[in-house]
Amino acid sequence: xxxxxxxxxxxxxxxxxxxxxxxxxxxxxxxxxxxxxxxxxxxxxxxxxxxxxxxxxxxxxxxxxxxxxxxxxxxxxxxxxxxxxxxxxxxxxxxxxxxxxxxxxxxxxxxxxxxxxxxxxxxxxxxxxxxxxxxxxxxxxxxxxxxxxxxxxxxxxxxxxxxxxxxxxxxxxxxxxxxxxxxxxxxxxxxxxxxxxxxxxxxxxxxxxxxxxxxxxxxxxxxxxxxxxxxxxx
Numbered sequence: 319x320x321x322x323x324x325x326x327x328x329x330x331x332x333x334x335x336x337x338x339x340x341x342x343x344x345x346x347x348x349x350x351x352x353x354x355x356x357x358x359x360x361x362x363x364x365x366x367x368x369x370x371x372x373x374x375x376x377x378x379x380x381x382x383x384x385x386x387x388x389x390x391x392x393x394x395x396x397x398x399x400x401x402x403x404x405x406x407x408x409x410x411x412x413x414x415x416x417x418x419x420x421x422x423x424x425x426x427x428x429x430x431x432x433x434x435x436x437x438x439x440x441x442x443x444x445x446x447x448x449x450x451x452x453x454x455x456x457x458x459x460x461x462x463x464x465x466x467x468x469x470x471x472x473x474x475x476x477x478x479x480x481x482x483x484x485x486x487x488x489x490x491x492x493x494x495x496x497x498x499x500x501x502x503x504x505x506x507x508x509x510x511x512x513x514x515x516x517x518x519x520x521x522x523x524x525x526x527x528x529x530x531x532x533x534x535x536x537x538x539x540x541x542x543x544x545x546x547x548x549x550x551x552x
Contacts, residue, residue, distance in 0.1 A: 450474075450483045450527075453504070457531035464517055468535045472546030477531070479550075480506040485527040503530035511537055 444459070446452035454473050461468055481487035481504050489501040499508045503525045512524045515536040520529035538545040538552060 450477070450504075453485075453527035453531060457528050457535070460517060460520065460528065460532050461535055464532075464536075466517070466532065466536050466539050467544040467546070468539070469546050472544065472548070473531060473535065476534075476545060476548055476552075477504045480504065485530065486525055503527070503534075505530055505534035507534050507537070515540070 444456075446456040454470055454477070457473065458468065458470060460466075477483055480501075483504065485504050487503065487506070489495055489506055492501065494501050494508050499510060501508050504527055507524060507530055509524055512530070512533045515533045516522070516529065517532040517536055520526065520532055523529060535545045538548050542548055542552065
């Protein structure tokens with residue numbers, strides 16, 4: 319109140335109370351600070367521990383270096399794999415192109431002409447002996463090709479009766495001889511008969527052994543059915 323003052327003792331007591339209150343407040347604040355300090359101090363330390371990592375001789379963190387090498391390995395593997403995939407793809411592409419070109423060549427190329435077959439070797443003409451046996455055998459082969467019947471036995475039998483196997487034998491005493499057309503050769507054939515029944519491919523000479531035999535066999539086939547059926551003068 320105006321004009322009213324507390325006694326000095328009262329003022330001191332009040333002052334002490336205020337001071338005590340301030341001290342108490344400060345103590346509480348200090349206590350709170352101390353209480354919170356361990357937690358607050360631990361956090362920076364933990365952060366510091368987490369943030370600070372071992373360092374190698376080159377100044378880089380060891381883990382970071384390991385990770386870098388690993389990353390490089392992974393990167394190298396990835397690049398190698400990529401190159402392999404690319405190489406395989408390129409090989410497949412090249413192979414496909416080659417196959418396509420091959421197919422195009424096959425389609426474009428003209429068909430190959432079949433190689434001519436080698437000519438069949440011509441059969442070697444049989445060699446016949448220049449004697450009665452050889453003449454008969456050669457005559458039989460010609461008769462077979464011409465469809466003229468007759469056998470070795472039939473020819474040989476009639477030849478031996480007519481000329482005894484002499485290709486130059488001549489009959490100069492029978493009716494034919496008297497008429498100027500004597501019988502000649504192995505089977506004693508006259509010239510008109512030879513000219514009529516001459517077999518193509520044989521000699522034109524009446525006394526040629528093979529020509530004489532085949533002409534006589536041809537005549538006998540037309541008149542008697544076969545030279546085998548002739549057993550006397552015919």
